[in-house]
Amino acid sequence: MTIERAPDAANRTVSPRQGRFVSSLLLVLVYLTVLNLFVEYWDRIVIDSFTISVVTAALITVLFKATLAIEHRISGYFKARPGAGAKVLRFFAVWGLLISSKFVILEVVDIVFGEHVDLGGFLPFILLAVSLLVAELIITRTHQALA
Numbered sequence: 001m002t003i004e005r006a007p008d009a010a011n012r013t014v015s016p017r018q019g020r021f022v023s024s025l026l027l028v029l030v031y032l033t034v035l036n037l038f039v040e041y042w043d044r045i046v047i048d049s050f051t052i053s054v055v056t057a058a059l060i061t062v063l064f065k066a067t068l069a070i071e072h073r074i075s076g077y078f079k080a081r082p083g084a085g086a087k088v089l090r091f092f093a094v095w096g097l098l099i100s101s102k103f104v105i106l107e108v109v110d111i112v113f114g115e116h117v118d119l120g121g122f123l124p125f126i127l128l129a130v131s132l133l134v135a136e137l138i139i140t141r142t143h144q145a146l147a
Contacts, residue, residue: 032057044120
């Protein structure tokens, strides 16, 4: 009888799908942590249960990624256009998307969870969103620094 050994961790390769999965999972966990810190320390943001906060973090992750994808498409569209007018339109279009997307995210969360989740309205959600993105940036920079 032969015993097969698991391949050495240094010899393993990660497929692009595996990389995206791990990256997305890590992002949801970071968002979950930040979201629950807000729930614990600020009474304006309320989530009824941990289970709902997990799903909320996943939903916000998907909506942020969708917003980012749309922002890249809009930005690319205006970058391909010549002239200063295109730069100005790009600036306003991207900022308009980034601001309006927060209202959309708040509405989607309200539709999905109803009274079980209260993200405190627009300004508290902006603070939460900035905190989520800063936490994501810290994790990303730390990961890159370790390479």
